[in-house]
Amino acid sequence: MRRGVSLTVHGRVQGVGFRWMTKMVADQLNIVGLATNNDDGSVYIEASGEENNLQEFIAAVKASPTPSGHVERVEENEISAESALGKFRVS
Template sequence: MKYVSAKVQGRVQGVGFRYFTQHTAMSHDIVGWVKNEDDGAVLIEAYGDDNNIDRFLEEIKRGPSRFAKVSEMDVNKLNGEPEYNSFNVKY
């Protein structure tokens, strides 16, 4: 299992990015959360099978539509085993 945080930068707010992230996570059996940051980035915490996390992150890099543009994504491994049971959009 893999537990990661990712800070996604670019045109990622106001373009449906959080809901795209939630849908993508759920389709890959990943739990965690996504939220907008004050600096215009989107922060993600995700936990799941190693291969599922890798595929999830590749889809996130591509973004949801022609309106979104990921310019940078910093991914860090986290320690522990979170107790999430779903993937949520945080406000």
């Protein structure tokens, strides 16, 4: 079953390759969606995929997919699985 989430990731997540490494993880797990920087220094992510893959993706984001990043907290909300369609993109 597919489901979708939005994540707002706080910490040292801008300027450290966080969005691009997140895309690599998403591509490996067949997750679709997007990652973009917010003006407050956080990163906003929309992601959709099969439940097991999505859980693995969320765990990777919470652990920081880049070694130079540091995640302090993640706000997670359910969204429609159809909200995030197409290949995972970085903007």
